[in-house]
Amino acid sequence: MSAASIVVLGIVFGLAVGVLFAVLIRAAFDRGSAVLDAQSTALPDGATAVISALREPALVVDGSNEVLLATPEAVALGLTDGRSLRHPELQRLLDEARRECRPQSADLSLPRSAAGARTLVLTARAAPVDAARVLLVVDDRSDAVRLDAVRRDFVANTSHELKTPIGAVSLLAEALDSAADDPDQVRRFAARLSAEASRLATLVQQIIEFSRVQGADPLEEAEAVPLDEVVRAAVEHTRVGAESKGVGVVIGKKSHLWTLGDRAMLTTAVQNLVANAIAFSSAGGHVGVGLRSRDGIVEIAVSDQGIGIAEDDLDRVFERFYRTDQARSRSTGGTGLGLSIVKHIAENHGGEARVWSRLGRGSTFTIRLPEIPAPASARTPRREKERA
Template identity: 50%
Template sequence: MYSPWLVPLALASGIVIGAGLVVLIVVAIERGRRARALSDVTLPDGVGAVLDTLDSAGFVVDPSNNVQKASAMAIATGLVAAQQVVHPEVVALVERARDEDHPVSEELQLARSLREETNLRMLVRASRLGSRYVVVLAEDHTETHRLEEVRRDFVANISHELKTPIGAVGLLAEALESASDDPDQVRYFAKSLTRESLRLGRLTQDIIELSRLQSADPLTEPSLVDVRSVINSAVERNRVEAEARGIEIVVRGGKHASVVGDADMLAVAVHNLVANAVHYSPDGSRIGIGAAVTDHGIVEIAVTDQGDGISEADRDRIFERFYRVDPARSRRTGGTGLGLAIVKHVVQNHGGDIRLWSQLGSGSTFTIRLPEASTASVPVRGEN
């Protein structure tokens, strides 16, 4: 039997279903419009290529601070990781740039993620890129600040180091004059005056030597250098002091090793290592000097002592100018604080490096590593 309610019920259902379909269609259209709008906003042409060629750190972030593109250096320095800006200080600078009509910049001190012993000093610039993005460029000034600190320390240290013996010479000269009637006092002050003048002379010579090593072309006349001869020369220069303290110096290897360079400079470098080993070794101990050629064509000259060793905190600074592990002992033994700095520069000028192994209570080993001389014809000093 036909019910009068079927027609209005069918009409109502049709209206509801139709309205639902209309809503779904409108939502789908809106989503598509938004998706097209988002897809239409892309990085300006050329930005990605520029970042790919940058040697410095650079990256682009979107409104959510997600990194859309980053240079290799931005990732290597730890500014960007997993498409995110790592440091909150940089994020804050980005937010400032969004609110400004001009680029903003600031020098930031940023913590390293792996090497926490030294913070990064970065000059960071941020600027809006279109209406959506922000581009960030960062210059690493860490090394510049480190060198500036070294320069300031060098000037301060050299002033102090020169002032001490010069002041001592003046005081001893006055004391010598006032004690002219006392022969014993005259001899005592004369010996002290000689000691201070020798120390001043060594310090001046080391400064001159270090300046020469830092010149543009320190190896003006390279020649074939016999490694064993260099070692023997260094040993002879330290033999008297070593024997006076009962220290035995043992030399092994290096008879058939040779390098190309300046024999006198290399002799100074090895001498400085041996002299340090003698100064910091206990009486009656042994110093070992070994030389060998590795399978990779590297000549290694190792100087090992049985001293107190060097702490881990001091190892990073041991090759700095005027740096002393034990300042009082260095001055007592006549050390200038430039010996290891000279060694480092000599080795670097010869295309090599120097390595340190040390353990407190077990002594230290300094190893000079230099390229072995090739079979090419190299002039030997003294030949015509």
């Protein structure tokens, strides 16, 4: 064998040995990494099943606060993006539990998103699983805190609103007593007393109605509601007020549109819009009520030719007890609750309430609701529809 051949064989043998060692080293590295991964992610027997069964937001992190396991509720709440925690406050709580080697808890207020549109109010509890891993369980109290704030605000506003008519009734009663010998004064004070009593009764009734729509879920026992009948009933309930003020109310042609919900609540919502339009219309004006369908959404629109609403007030007209014109509201008997009731009823039915208005040109309030097909028992042959 020549010297050149021996050199070539040596080179080939050296390459083969090098490749073999490289393969062995790579296999050893992979095996070691797999062992380390298993040690870092493996949870005690049954722990994964228990955590996955939790209905509360929960997750487990390793020593680097990397998420090993998270329930769908934790992801939906925005606590993690799948591998890491989104809030430094939670990381500090986990570090404290790991450092103290015992459970830790904290009440936290965290932004739901980067924009901070909604605040999460949480009670978070962290408990060590072992020297590195920590279990985090969260109680989301956001809705409870929000409802409690709404309740306190509502009670405060209601107390304030009730003071005015109650005080007026008390003063008028005293004035009536002092004017007992003057029949003209008695009649004048009695008329004002009657007006304040009527205003007080309306306010109390709307407070009761508002409390009912806030607590009710109309979709729990929902039924198919024919919106043509809702509109007709709402207009009929306001007919006396419209005639006494000389305002005409016009209903559009039959639409044969349906939605799912509570018929009485929907009638109340439309009635409030029509009554509001009549109250803010001048004698001889007209109010129009129409129905139409667009992209699976039913729209109930109530338009008037009244004084209109300033642009600065448009974003607040659906707030509780908000009045765009205090003096005008007193003269029309407005309570500031009617439009708020409309908004809540629309939202409770999976819809929304909108407003368009221009000063001096009038306003259009629209309730938008999900449309459903007409029930089979209510479907009318085409010829009968055309006659209708």
